Amino acid sequence: MLVKTYGAAVFGIDATTITVEVNLAPGINFFLVGLPDSAVKESQQRIKAAFTNNGYKFPGKEITINMAPADIRKEGSVFDLPIAIAILASSKQVSVKHLGEYVILGELSLDGALNPLRGVLPIALSARKSGFKGLILPRKNAREAAMVKGLEVIPVDHINDVVEFVNDPTVIQPLKIDVKRIFSPTDTQNELDFKDVKGQMAIKRAFEIAAAGGHNVILIGPPGAGKSMLAKRLPTILPPLTIEESLESTKIHSVVGKLSSDKGLIVERPFRKPHHTISDVALVGGGSYPQPGEISLAHNGVLFLDELPEYKRTVLEVMRQPMEDRMVNISRAKFTVDYPAGFMLIAAMNPCPCGYYNHPDRACSCGSTNVQRYLNKISGPLLDRIDLHVEVTPVNYDDLANDMSKEGSAEIRLRVIKARKLQQNRYADSGFNSNAEIGSKQIRQFCDISSESAEVLKKAMNNFGFSARAYDRILKVSRTIADLDCSVEIKTKHIAEAIQYRSLDRENWAG
Numbered sequence: 001m002l003v004k005t006y007g008a009a010v011f012g013i014d015a016t017t018i019t020v021e022v023n024l025a026p027g028i029n030f031f032l033v034g035l036p037d038s039a040v041k042e043s044q045q046r047i048k049a050a051f052t053n054n055g056y057k058f059p060g061k062e063i064t065i066n067m068a069p070a071d072i073r074k075e076g077s078v079f080d081l082p083i084a085i086a087i088l089a090s091s092k093q094v095s096v097k098h099l100g101e102y103v104i105l106g107e108l109s110l111d112g113a114l115n116p117l118r119g120v121l122p123i124a125l126s127a128r129k130s131g132f133k134g135l136i137l138p139r140k141n142a143r144e145a146a147m148v149k150g151l152e153v154i155p156v157d158h159i160n161d162v163v164e165f166v167n168d169p170t171v172i173q174p175l176k177i178d179v180k181r182i183f184s185p186t187d188t189q190n191e192l193d194f195k196d197v198k199g200q201m202a203i204k205r206a207f208e209i210a211a212a213g214g215h216n217v218i219l220i221g222p223p224g225a226g227k228s229m230l231a232k233r234l235p236t237i238l239p240p241l242t243i244e245e246s247l248e249s250t251k252i253h254s255v256v257g258k259l260s261s262d263k264g265l266i267v268e269r270p271f272r273k274p275h276h277t278i279s280d281v282a283l284v285g286g287g288s289y290p291q292p293g294e295i296s297l298a299h300n301g302v303l304f305l306d307e308l309p310e311y312k313r314t315v316l317e318v319m320r321q322p323m324e325d326r327m328v329n330i331s332r333a334k335f336t337v338d339y340p341a342g343f344m345l346i347a348a349m350n351p352c353p354c355g356y357y358n359h360p361d362r363a364c365s366c367g368s369t370n371v372q373r374y375l376n377k378i379s380g381p382l383l384d385r386i387d388l389h390v391e392v393t394p395v396n397y398d399d400l401a402n403d404m405s406k407e408g409s410a411e412i413r414l415r416v417i418k419a420r421k422l423q424q425n426r427y428a429d430s431g432f433n434s435n436a437e438i439g440s441k442q443i444r445q446f447c448d449i450s451s452e453s454a455e456v457l458k459k460a461m462n463n464f465g466f467s468a469r470a471y472d473r474i475l476k477v478s479r480t481i482a483d484l485d486c487s488v489e490i491k492t493k494h495i496a497e498a499i500q501y502r503s504l505d506r507e508n509w510a511g
Contacts, residue, residue, distance in 0.1 A: 003090040006103045007067075007082040008126060009074055010119035012337035013251045013292070015126035017103065019068045020079065022086035027062030034067030036074045043077065047084045049110040050159055059091045075289065078117050081106030081136075085162060094166045101133040102154070104162070105141075112159040116140040118257040121250050124148040134174065136162060143264030144254060146177040147247070179243065182265055192233045195408035199399030203230055206390045206501060208412050211237045212419035213480030214434030216323065216345040216385065218308070220504065221392025222362075223355045227348040230392075231304045234346060235269045236409035238302075239417045245300045248340060252292050252299055270301030272343075276310040280318045290330045290337050295322055298343035308349040309377040316382055319345075323385045326437065342437075345386065349378070360394065375504070384469040387436065387477050388501040419483040435480045440472070447475040453495045460499045474498045 007018045030044055051058045065083060067074050082104040088094045105123065107115040116138050124145040127135050134152030135145050142155035152174040156162050165172045194204060203219070207230060210217045219227040241249070249266045253259045259266070274283060274294045285293030295303055305311060322328045322341040330337050351357040352371040357364040364371070383389070423434050426446060432438050438446070449457070461471060475490075477498040482490045 001090045001092070003086050003096055003099070005082040005086040005089070005099050006132070007079050007105060008103055008123040009072065009078075010122055010255055011072075011335070012290070012339060013122055013255050015119065015122040016069075016072065017126060017130050017132075018072075018074065018079070018082075020082045020086050021066040021068065022083070022090045023064045023066075024059055024090050025062045025064065028060065029062045031062075031064045032067075033065070034070045034074060035072060036067060036079075037076070039077050040067075040074050040079055043080045043083055043108075046077070046080055046108045046110060047087065050084065050108045050112040053110065054112045054160060056088060056093055056159075056163075057091065059087065063087065076118075077107035077115075078105050080108040081114065081159070081162065084108060084159060085166060088163065089166075094163050098166060098169055102136050102152075103127040103132050103134075105135070105137040106156070106162075107138075108159065114138040114156060114158060119251075119255045120144045121147065121247070121254045121259075124151055124153070125247075125251075127151060136165065142175045143177060144250070144259060145264075146175045147179055147250070147265050149179070177264060179265070182267060192236055193409045194233050194237065194412060195406055197226060197230060197233065197406075198402065199395040200226055200230065200392070203390055203392055204407075204412070206388050207234055208237065208416060209477065209480055209484065209501075210234070210344065210346075210388055211239075211412075211416045212484050213387075213423070213476065214344055214436035215387035215477060215480065216347075216436070217388040217390060218347040218349070218383070218386045218504065219390050219392050220349050220351050222359050222394060223350060225392040225394050227392050228304075228306055231302075231306070231346045231348060232271070233409065234302055234344070235271050237412045237416050238269050238344075239413070239420050241267060241269055241300060249300045252296050252339070256292055256297065258297070270298050271304065272298040272301070273304045273306065276305075276307050278311070278315060280312070280315045283315055284318050284322060284328050284341075285339050286330050290332070292339045293328070295319065295341045295343055296328060296339040299340045300342060301344070303343045303345050305345065305347045308347040309374060313377065313379070317379065320381055320385060344436075347386065351375075358391075378504075380467075383504055384467055384473070387473045389504040390501065391503055415484060418486075419480065422483045422486070435476045435483070438476065443472055443475055447479050447490060449475070449478075449490050449495060450492070453490065453492045456492055456495050457499070460502075464502065466502060470502055474502065477501060 002023045005020045007020055008015045009018050032041055048058050085104055089096045105117055120141040121144050124135055125148055128148055128151045134154055136154045139155035139157050142153050146153040154165055154172050155175050221227055246265050246267055272294050281287055283293050284295055326342040328339045328341045352364055352366040352374050354365050356362040357371050478490050478494040481494040481497055
């Protein structure tokens with residue numbers, strides 16, 4: 001007897017439906033075909049033990065299992081449950097009436113219990129798109145799948161639960177999640193707040209501009225000046241995630257297995273802080289069977305690289321293309337996968353090896369040659385892709401001792417949200433969400449400047465040796481500054497403020 005059940009396989013951050021065909025014939029062989037990996041082949045032993053320990057009969061016949069499409073490699077133990085149910089159905093131990101309505105997922109333990117999986121959200125989205133009625137999967141993954149509307153999510157703990165449901169779909173009620181309630185605003189206070197930052201008003205202003213336009217930032221200053229403290233508070237002034245952005249980020253974290261079972265959806269912008277010993281594959285993604293890297297895990301959020309010159313140069317250089325395209329393309333001989341990488345880069349570094357170049361009170365022991373050599377660890381093309389270069393100075397005693405409450409994250413965030421809405425309306429027909437994303441066409445269209453402003457920019461280009469890419473960055477940042485001022489026109493003061501954020505581009509910056 002031939003029976004079909006349906007599973008799914010994840011490639012990149014998207015899923016493909018896999019048809020599991022089981023046929024019983026006279027004989028005693030077991031054939032598993034369709035390009036399975038070792039984990040899929042080992043399912044026979046897990047299924048056999050689960051059947052024995054729960055009173056089900058493993059057929060004493062020739063069992064042929066085909067996983068279609070046969071030219072796609074099947075990986076992992078996610079296919080244990082659809083294979084097991086298909087075997088039970090083909091041997092008439094369960095009903096076949098409702099098998100075609102559901103995608104079935106699950107790794108079997110030897111006692112029949114089900115273990116949680118990776119990549120459930122993209123599978124759920126694929127199941128809905130393919131017209132399935134629902135999804136049968138381990139309970140620990142149910143909240144994640146239930147975020148997809150129009151799909152019944154059946155949470156199960158054991159193979160016995162699946163058998164009961166297949167025979168009678170009324171015995172288990174689908175899990176329902178109120179997605180709107182999850183996204184409803186809360187009054188909970190974030191532990192991190194810009195009120196905690198004493199002084200540094202100019203740096204706060206730069207971060208407000210960065211958040212409003214989605215711009216990349218590099219902070220350069222001595223140890224203890226507050227670079228890391230400021231960077232960790234950036235997410236508190238970014239606009240809240242939309243449902244679409246949340247689903248994008250959740251898919252990536254789900255594929256990597258970094259989504260906790262009690263969180264069905266990521267509702268806060270990611271903040272990733274990889275150590276400087278990270279490899280280029282771990283940062284951008286890849287491997288024999290590609291997985292997303294840190295820049296994809298930071299999608300729709302912030303990637304913080306502290307002590308930037310300590311990262312290997314090859315690691316930093318592989319970020320150049322993703323920073324420009326907001327996408328990582330990983331190619332192998334037989335397939336290609338794309339991972340989104342729309343992140344804000346916040347980098348921090350000392351100005352020299354000893355850390356005290358340009359310090360107001362402490363002398364630098366490095367000398368201009370060593371300072372320049374240290375800064376040269378960061379390539380010009382990478383710096384070109386960073387919109388704001390911000391010099392962080394030490395906080396003086398008066399600012400540290402002043403307990404007077406300053407402006408906090410909530411107030412700054414309101415201005416950022418207002419500026420972002422202006423940008424979304426402006427680029428509604430172009431598919432962009434922020435000034436940092438726009439290309440040359442949109443710069444020409446929306447970043448027009450007066451002759452007076454153009455003269456100021458021309459002088460800066462000639463005096464400081466800015467590149468053509470830096471020219472575009474200055475126009476983008478000035479557009480954001482104008483948005484924060486609710487100004488349709490980019491004024492000379494906006495251009496002048498944007499120019500001051502290109503300090504590392506200036507010739508002879510390090511003497």
